[in-house]
Amino acid sequence: QLQLQESGPGLVKPSETLSLTCTVSGGSISSSSYYWGWIRQPPGKGLEWIGSIYYSGSTYYNPSLKSRVTISVDTSKNQFSLKLSSVTAADTAVYYCARQDSPSRFDPWGQGTLVTVSS
Amino acid sequence: QSVLTQPPSVSAAPGQKVTISCSGSSSNIGNNYVSWYQQLPGTAPKLLIYENNKRPSGIPDRFSGSKSGTSATLGITGLQTGDEADYYCGTWDSSLSAGDVFGTGTKVTVL
Numbered sequence: 001q002l003q004l005q006e007s008g009p010g011l012v013k014p015s016e017t018l019s020l021t022c023t024v025s026g027g028s029i030s031s032s033s034y035y036w037g038w039i040r041q042p043p044g045k046g047l048e049w050i051g052s053i054y055y056s057g058s059t060y061y062n063p064s065l066k067s068r069v070t071i072s073v074d075t076s077k078n079q080f081s082l083k084l085s086s087v088t089a090a091d092t093a094v095y096y097c098a099r100q101d102s103p104s105r106f107d108p109w110g111q112g113t114l115v116t117v118s119s
Numbered sequence: 120q121s122v123l124t125q126p127p128s129v130s131a132a133p134g135q136k137v138t139i140s141c142s143g144s145s146s147n148i149g150n151n152y153v154s155w156y157q158q159l160p161g162t163a164p165k166l167l168i169y170e171n172n173k174r175p176s177g178i179p180d181r182f183s184g185s186k187s188g189t190s191a192t193l194g195i196t197g198l199q200t201g202d203e204a205d206y207y208c209g210t211w212d213s214s215l216s217a218g219d220v221f222g223t224g225t226k227v228t229v230l
Contacts, residue, residue, distance in 0.1 A: 037219070039164075039221075046121060046207065046221060046222070046223055046224045047156075047164065047207055047209075047221040047224070048221065049218060049219040049220065049221065052219070060218065061218070062218050062219075063215075063216040063217070063218060064216070096163055096164070101169070102152070102169075102170075103151065103152070103210070103211035103219055104151070104152060104153065104154045104169075104209040104210045104211050104219050104220075105152075105154050105166065105169045105170075106154075106156075106164075106166065106209075107165075107166035107169075107175060108165075108166075109163040109164055109165070110163065111162075111163055112163050
C-alpha cells in the first residue's frame with residue numbers, strides 16, 4: 001500500500017531554512033488524481049496545513065506562511081519537498097506529509113518528523 | 120487560531136455514544152465538504168470521514184459524520200478504550216485567506 005516517509009534535519013537554527021523531503025513508496029507521485037501536502041503540528045497543539053503540490057508542479061500555500069514556503073516535486077525520485085525560510089521557535093513542530101485526494105481529504109499520512117528550531 | 124471551532128474535550132463510558140461538533144461559517148463548512156481525523160497518542164492523524172459522511176475502507180461504521188448548515192458532527196457509537204484520541208475536523212476555506220483548514224481539536228476520553 002501507499003506509504004510516505006518524511007526526512008530531514010531535526011534541528012534548525014533561528015533565521016535559517018527548514019528543509020524536509022517526503023518519499024512516496026507503493027505508488028507514483030505522478031498520478032493525475034492527487035495533490036501532495038504538508039501539514040504541521042506544534043507540540044501539544046493542533047494541525048496546521050502548510051501547502052500542497054500537484055505532480056506538474058502547481059502549488060497552493062497557506063496564506064499565513066506563503067511568503068516563507070516553497071514546495072517542490074521530483075517525479076524521478078517519487079519525492080516532494082518543503083522549504084520554510086527564516087524560521088523561528090514558533091516553527092518548532094512535527095511536520096507531516098500526506099497524499100491529498102481533494103480539499104481537506106488527506107490520506108494516508110507519513111509518520112511525521114519533529115523539527116526543533118533552536119540555536 | 121483556527122476558523123473551525125470544536126469542544127476541547129468530550130467523555131463517555133465504554134459502550135456509550137459521543138458526538139463532536141465542528142462549527143464554521145459559510146466560507147468553509149457551509150459550502151465545502153468536511154473530513155474528520157483521528158489522532159491516537161504519539162501517532163499521525165488518520166482519515167475517518169470524508170465528504171461529510173463517507174468512511175474510507177477499513178473504518179468501522181461506529182464512526183459517522185453529518186453536516187448541517189455551517190456545522191458538522193462526528194459521532195462515535197459503542198465507545199471503546201481504543202477510541203481515546205484527539206479528533207480533528209477539516210475543510211476548505213474559500214475566504215480571502217483561502218486554503219485547507221483544520222478544527223481546534225477534541226480530546227475524547229473513555230471513562
